[in-house]
Amino acid sequence: MDGFAMGGYGAYVWSCFALTFVIVVFSDWRARLRHKRVYRDIEVRLKALGDRE
Amino acid sequence: MWKWFHQLASPPHFYRLSAILSPWLAIPGLALIAYSTWQGLFVVPMDYQQGDAFRIIYVHVPTAYLSMMAYTIMATAGAVGLIWRIKLAHAVAAAAAPIGAAFTFLSLCTGSIWGRPMWGTWWEWGDPRMMSQLILLFLYFGYMALRGAIDDTAKADKAGAVLALVGIVNLVIVHFSVEWWSSLHQGQTVFRRGTMDAEMRLPLLLMILGFTLLFGSMLLRRIRTEVLYRERRTRWVREMILSPRGGS
Amino acid sequence: MKPRQQRMLAIGLAALGIAIAAGLTLRAFQDNMMFFVEVSDVVAGNYPKERNFRIGGLVVGGSLQREQGSIDVRFDVTDTACTVPVRYSGVLPDLFREGQGVVAHGRLGGDGVFEADKILAKHDEDYMAPEVAESLSKHQQDIQAAVVRGTGGCNPDDS
Numbered sequence: 001m002d003g004f005a006m007g008g009y010g011a012y013v014w015s016c017f018a019l020t021f022v023i024v025v026f027s028d029w030r031a032r033l034r035h036k037r038v039y040r041d042i043e044v045r046l047k048a049l050g051d052r053e
Numbered sequence: 054m055w056k057w058f059h060q061l062a063s064p065p066h067f068y069r070l071s072a073i074l075s076p077w078l079a080i081p082g083l084a085l086i087a088y089s090t091w092q093g094l095f096v097v098p099m100d101y102q103q104g105d106a107f108r109i110i111y112v113h114v115p116t117a118y119l120s121m122m123a124y125t126i127m128a129t130a131g132a133v134g135l136i137w138r139i140k141l142a143h144a145v146a147a148a149a150a151p152i153g154a155a156f157t158f159l160s161l162c163t164g165s166i167w168g169r170p171m172w173g174t175w176w177e178w179g180d181p182r183m184m185s186q187l188i189l190l191f192l193y194f195g196y197m198a199l200r201g202a203i204d205d206t207a208k209a210d211k212a213g214a215v216l217a218l219v220g221i222v223n224l225v226i227v228h229f230s231v232e233w234w235s236s237l238h239q240g241q242t243v244f245r246r247g248t249m250d251a252e253m254r255l256p257l258l259l260m261i262l263g264f265t266l267l268f269g270s271m272l273l274r275r276i277r278t279e280v281l282y283r284e285r286r287t288r289w290v291r292e293m294i295l296s297p298r299g300g301s
Numbered sequence: 302m303k304p305r306q307q308r309m310l311a312i313g314l315a316a317l318g319i320a321i322a323a324g325l326t327l328r329a330f331q332d333n334m335m336f337f338v339e340v341s342d343v344v345a346g347n348y349p350k351e352r353n354f355r356i357g358g359l360v361v362g363g364s365l366q367r368e369q370g371s372i373d374v375r376f377d378v379t380d381t382a383c384t385v386p387v388r389y390s391g392v393l394p395d396l397f398r399e400g401q402g403v404v405a406h407g408r409l410g411g412d413g414v415f416e417a418d419k420i421l422a423k424h425d426e427d428y429m430a431p432e433v434a435e436s437l438s439k440h441q442q443d444i445q446a447a448v449v450r451g452t453g454g455c456n457p458d459d460s
Contacts, residue, residue: 006105035278101434173394222323247426
């Protein structure tokens, strides 16, 4: 398909778009993981406290 | 007005509200990005000088814009936190840094990849726009490293806010570098004197809007994590987590 | 004064101090912040003589000459008034065109010709479709403008 070649600039154009989406998704994925970890850590601590009482 | 503001700035209220708000930013944001990407890659005509390489503008300008937007939020939130001692403000500043760093990195990468075929160089040391944008990236890294090095959250908040405020100088330089000094980088198109055909301009504006909305939801997610961590010993977090329904 | 206002004042004064310090520093390093030297300054002799430097301007329309059978090129670079001839041997960037911006790195020879070892293309902030540019005859206008500018009055002493 001609549209993907971008008149010889395909490698430049596609890599820019791909990199942008990969980094944005990666950043938000990391943030999601961190939120889950923080939540779980608090949960574990609270449960441990509850058991002791 | 003040009452409403204080209520919003109260951690439990914000934590609940942001969970509801986040998808209302992310979904339209992603839809706009999808539409504008399609337009920018396949529908919009190529540039009379740059041909199809010009299409890189549809990711370069939004990421560069957000790299500065994130810093503005980080520094403003830091100042608000210092002056009014609002805890949520410091959480906002801390949350904005990694996202800002990601967008700064992207603006540098896409700019470099665009510069190679058009200007004839990946990178030019000594160009004021490129150097000040690189310094912006290092300011984000410095901010995050500073926070990481200080265990006490309140101290980390203060030190970070001071660094962010000092770094505003660089933000001003990034913005005006192409006007104050000679640069390989062209002047601004979107919000200033440059011209752009309407059919090229509209998808770019929609792309900027879409990325801004997505940025908003990314920021909210990170603020929520910050708030949750900072409030981990409070009663509302305890009640939320131990409640039968559970939170998230 | 309330503590909050004190903090506000402290931050405001600190910001003012930093802004002034930064402004003075940038002023002092003004020349080093420039990526390239304007053609008029080169003609007037205001350029770093002890090292290589960059000149920037527009490629004068009709000035591009290619040596037969080699990659040597010659062209003139102009700002709004003055012109400097440039000699270069190598591959030109895709965007290198008559009437368009260019930045050349190298040194000024004794004959007044700038010997470039690197050529970068600089484009403007205008973007338009080929058909639109065609209807405006943008290419011709750019080249024409550069020709007119290249033959304008050059008074390096003014600057």
